[in-house]
Amino acid sequence: xxxxxRAVDAFGRLWHDYEICGLEHLPxxxxxxxxxxxxxxPFDAWFFLARMMVSHDQWIRSLTDRWLLATPxxxxxxxxxxxxxxxxxxxxxxxxxxxxxIVAPGGTREAIGGRRWYYKVNWxxxxxxAKLALRENVPIVPMFSENVEEIYRAPFAGSxxxxxxxxxxxxPVVPVVGFGAMPFPVKLRTWLGEPLLPRxxxxxESLRDRTRDAIQALIDAHQSPRxxxxxxLADRWR
Numbered sequence: 419x420x421x422x423x424r425a426v427d428a429f430g431r432l433w434h435d436y437e438i439c440g441l442e443h444l445p446x447x448x449x450x451x452x453x454x455x456x457x458x459x460p461f462d463a464w465f466f467l468a469r470m471m472v473s474h475d476q477w478i479r480s481l482t483d484r485w486l487l488a489t490p491x492x493x494x495x496x497x498x499x500x501x502x503x504x505x506x507x508x509x510x511x512x513x514x515x516x517x518x519x520i521v522a523p524g525g526t527r528e529a530i531g532g533r534r535w536y537y538k539v540n541w542x543x544x545x546x547x548a549k550l551a552l553r554e555n556v557p558i559v560p561m562f563s564e565n566v567e568e569i570y571r572a573p574f575a576g577s578x579x580x581x582x583x584x585x586x587x588x589x590p591v592v593p594v595v596g597f598g599a600m601p602f603p604v605k606l607r608t609w610l611g612e613p614l615l616p617r618x619x620x621x622x623e624s625l626r627d628r629t630r631d632a633i634q635a636l637i638d639a640h641q642s643p644r645x646x647x648x649x650x651l652a653d654r655w656r
Contacts, residue, residue, distance in 0.1 A: 419477075419500075420471065423467070426468035427465065427469050427471075427472045427473075430465035430469070430606065433603050434601075434604065434606040434654065435605055435606070436462075436606045436607075436608075438469060438607075438608045438610070439607060443559055443613055444518070444610065445557055445559075445613060448557075449513050449516055449518045449519070449554075449556055450556055450558070450613060451519055451520075451550065451551045451556050452519065452520040452559045452561050453520075453522075453547055453559070453560055453629050453633065454521070454522045454560075454561040454633075455522070455524070455528070455537075455561070455563070455566070455636075456523075456528040457529065457563065457566030457567050458570060458572050458575065459529075459569045460522065460529070460566070461569055461601065462606055462608055465606065466478075466520070466561070466563075466608050467480065467520070477500060478500075478518045479501070479502065479512050479517045479519050480501040480519065480520045481501070481502060481504035481508070481521040482501040482503065482504060483504065483525055483526060504546075506550055509554070510554065513554045521547050523541045523544050523626075524539065526584070526588075527542065528540045528541065529590065530572065530575040530576070530580070530584060530590050531576055532572075533575075533576055534576055536567045536646075537567060537641050538634070538637075539633050539634050539637070545622040545626045547626070547629075548625040548626040549622045551616055551625060552616050552622060557616075558614040558616075558629050559613050560611035560629060560633045561610050561611070562611075562633055562636040562637050562640065563606055563609070564607040564608075564640050564642070564650075565653070568602055568604040568646055568650040568651075569601040570595065570596045571594070571596070571602075571647075572592045572593065572594055572595070573593070573595065602647065602651065603651065603654055603655075604650030604651055604654050605650055605651075605654040607640070609639075609640050611635070612632075614628055614632060
């Protein structure tokens with residue numbers, strides 16, 4: 419596991435000059451639920467988890483979509499990174515073990531929403547992560563990675579045919595544009611926000627909305643203005 423993490427971390431350093439800002443917001447001595455914005459290709463989650471293991475000796479676990487765990491090849495890859503199915507009982511066991519957990523509530527819908535949803539939190543009415551945080555009484559740490567939508571481009575992701583195909587099959591199959599087969603070598607910088615503590619008597623909807631607003635605030639504060647791809651490339655090689 420550590421060898422795999424070192425390889426992922428080395429690629430993040432070399433190709434994206436990956437870094438993390440705001441590590442002081444991760445609570446010391448207790449687990450947290452890290453809630454992230456889901457870019458089209460969430461490589462930032464891999465780089466974050468690998469960096470935490472390699473440089474900070476902390477194995478943070480992740481909750482993932484079941485379709486990934488049922489897909490040959492992808493299943494072994496995500497489980498190698500410590501992912502489990504996104505269900506409350508599995509998360510409960512991880513918290514009981516003292517592990518922090520990372521989750522992207524927007525999932526595939528947020529990832530393939532298309533250009534009009536770039537850098538806009540798109541969760542719909544999902545409240546599962548908020549129910550989990552309230553039940554486990556763990557702080558939520560918001561997370562966003564600068565330039566995450568520039569890693570690859572999916573120009574037709576938001577179009578009606580591809581959205582209809584996804585709704586019918588739940589398979590996020592869309593054409594992808596990158597640096598050949600490789601991702602664009604843009605600068606990736608993960609931002610962690612101040613932890614959100616569940617309030618006494620708070621509803622899942624209220625906690626969801628507070629978390630959504632905190633992540634959107636990180637995006638608005640740290641995401642470069644257009645043209646984003648050119649800016650991301652320039653930031654990486656500056």
